[in-house]
Amino acid sequence: MYRLSKISFVLLLSIGFVSCQSGNGKSQDKIILADIPVLELQPKSIEVPKTYVCDLQAVQFVEVRAKVEGFVAKIYVDEGQFVKKGQSLFQLTSNEFNEMVNSANAKLMQARAEAKSTALEVERLKILVDKKIISSSELELARAKNSVSQSAILEAESLLKNAQTGLSYTTIKAPFDGIVDRIPYKTGSLVTAGDLLTNITDISEVFAYYKVTENEYLKYMRDRLEEVSESDENGDEVVSLILSDGQTYPYVGKLETMEADFEKGTGSIAFRVRFPNPDQLIKHGASGKVQMDNMLDDIFLIPQKSTFEIQDYSYVYILDKNNIVRVRSFVPLQRYGVYYISDSFEPGDRIIFEGIQQLKDGMEIVPMAVSEKEAYDTLVNAF
Incomplete structure (x- = not known):
């Protein structure tokens, strides 16, 4: 198998010409690119950290x-x-x-x-x-x-x-x-x-208040009803806190409760997390971000370098069973490191991993399979 670092060189040399017979009897040349890296997609379940801006308040403030x-x-x-x-x-x-x-x-x-x-x-x-x-x-x-x-x-x-x-x-x-x-x-x-x-403020503990949309609230509640997420012995979900300077707070918090009603103007609802504050590092009225692990099932990781955008729409090149390149649009759910997360694909779909600048819709190629590990190493080493 060719090393991925040599792909750009291979792409320049691996152009073949196939002679076809057109309907009028004249020969017509069709360009076929060889050894194009192709990644086969498989569904995954991953934990994606999600952050929300929060207000920090003393457990008692009078x-x-x-x-x-x-x-x-x-x-x-x-x-x-x-x-x-x-x-x-x-x-x-x-x-x-x-x-x-x-x-x-x-x-x-x-x-x-x-x-x-x-x-x-x-x-x-x-x-x-x-x-x-x-x-x-x-x-x-x-x-x-x-x-x-x-x-x-x-x-x-x-x-x-x-x-x-x-x-x-x-x-x-x-x-x-x-x-x-x-x-x-x-x-x-x-x-x-x-x-x-x-x-008078009691900051031995602090409350972090953050707001989520109605859809996020419904997903959270359904997940709570269907399965037990990561929790302590009391069943409270563990939450991390990122302070305003970007540092992660050394103590984890517990998701305790939520408001009773949605805000009419924004359609959001506030959650409350309790954090210990033995060092009194956090003061009343401070700000930060709470971070929670969100489990995503049956999703696909699409390398960002394999995508391109046209008028705010995201696209990849899909390879069909005849090794013909087809343009496919997809909706990224969010970024995940060097990947996009999407649920718009099917298990076994093959996408062009590298060399998309050389391709056009309808071209035929000779694919070179790339493993998930090889693709990841290439993406990481590029930064």
Whole structure:
């Protein structure tokens, strides 16, 4: 068998002429190219990595806002600092709320004293009624006054709780373990209810959100129903992450869930992948690409050098059983290294591997079979 590296030389020398007899008795020469490399196609099943642009978000991200109005009296933390759940972050001025608590306490004490007084009055009148000294109507009136005083206690207790709650809002604490974001207000600043004081992010883990089309979603769900793909012991599909600098993240993620509805404008649906982040390399709001292995069955690998394009359509030269070259169009599904992936062929189809510049539709050739390994080595060595 000839070496593929000598094909260009062979193509120039291997042109033969066959004498044919035309209908009018005159001879006509037909060009036959010899030793043209031909690759026989066979279906394959391969795993093709597919990437999707994703947004990376902290597993917990909370905006810390003021619940009451006041001046910033103290700031206990700094930007970028790690804090524990319940740790104090800010202290707002609390004089007004202290006074409200004191006032509510006083009202509660007064209500309890009045309730005690009316209770004693009820006991005193009950004795007199039992001795038939006074009528029972006075006792009923005393009992009504006691009920009113008990209600006053409940009201005072509610006022005290509200005052204490308002006072507690002047000390802002971390809702969970996390990292403090930017602090826009400094000591002495006036803040009102709802003003953003900072953000707390927990990046011990991160979520990657990416969107797929409806067709990709349907294929994924059917594959999940029909067979078990590569997964861990919990059945979660393993996903890789490529960061914005092109480096592959050292930890793999797990595909957890998806949105409930398709977006009306784009027709896409978002998937969520959870990645561990023990080194805190990934920050909230970063970007990257998730990469998943997509199994393709019964597809054909078409060398890119064996194809040509005309007006955005892809073509190859097919060799029929009589060794006649025919032009065939095909639809590439995607690129795969030095190949195109396509499902537009049949097992045993023979395509011209090299030398397509010398060919035309309808030409007859003498084929030289090329193995898949020889074709691959030639394609790789060309780069």
